[in-house]
Amino acid sequence: MSKVFEMNHPLIQHKLSLIRDKNTGSKEFRELVKEISMLMAFEVTRDLPLQEVEIETPICNMVTKMLSGRKVGIIPILRAGLGMVDGFLNLLPAAKVGHIGLYRDPETLEPVEYYCKLPTDVNERDLIVVDPMLATGGSANAAIQFIKNKGAASIKLVCLIGCPEGIAAVQKTHPDVDIYIAAIDEKLNDHAYIVPGLGDAGDRLFGTK
Numbered sequence: 001m002s003k004v005f006e007m008n009h010p011l012i013q014h015k016l017s018l019i020r021d022k023n024t025g026s027k028e029f030r031e032l033v034k035e036i037s038m039l040m041a042f043e044v045t046r047d048l049p050l051q052e053v054e055i056e057t058p059i060c061n062m063v064t065k066m067l068s069g070r071k072v073g074i075i076p077i078l079r080a081g082l083g084m085v086d087g088f089l090n091l092l093p094a095a096k097v098g099h100i101g102l103y104r105d106p107e108t109l110e111p112v113e114y115y116c117k118l119p120t121d122v123n124e125r126d127l128i129v130v131d132p133m134l135a136t137g138g139s140a141n142a143a144i145q146f147i148k149n150k151g152a153a154s155i156k157l158v159c160l161i162g163c164p165e166g167i168a169a170v171q172k173t174h175p176d177v178d179i180y181i182a183a184i185d186e187k188l189n190d191h192a193y194i195v196p197g198l199g200d201a202g203d204r205l206f207g208t209k
């Protein structure tokens, strides 16, 4: 069974309250999603492997630690996942970014794929799938399956807001994928929106309706 890391750092919780507020406009929403993502990235990368390297300080030689050669990939689920990419790239500037285009069919609520472009070496990378919302889990499950089909073996899922239904769905389908989440809300409503949630993350990020 995968692990679920709920990130309740005060800065994250404060910024999350701001993006939940319906009076927060797109510009501020985008900035806050980026900031929250960067704060989450700090924790998500806690187990990145280090290697010892020898360097020369102005005083003497020393053996110190730097990130080892293992490479990272950030995989946003379009559209709303795009809002989280820059926060991650701020901390991981050398990461490659792969895109998976999925939307939830409003009738069936099933994810529909419309785009997929990944780094060629996904099998050699630690992949971080990002999407602000984990509702039914259908989109996250489909995205994770796509990248597994391309050979990916090391995958984490990072979402801002989820609910018990979505977490259970991902844990059942992908027990090897740990989930990092800033808040676990109460439930889904009849339209599979998270309650209390923040509404439609893509629309709020990009000002569409």
Ligand code: PRP
Pocket: 077, 078, 079, 080, 081, 102, 103, 104, 105, 111, 131, 132, 133, 134, 135, 136, 137, 138, 139, 140, 166, 192, 200, 201, 202, 203
């Ligand atoms: C939202 C969100 C997730 C998905 C979550 O995307 O960004 O991808 O819904 O719902 P699920 O867990 O039930 O699959 P949406 O389909 O609204 O597309 P968008 O990002 O293009 O707005």
Ligand code: URA
Pocket: 080, 133, 135, 192, 193, 194, 195, 197, 198, 199, 200, 201, 202
């Ligand atoms: N997608 C969203 O953007 N918000 C929800 O609450 C559920 C799915």
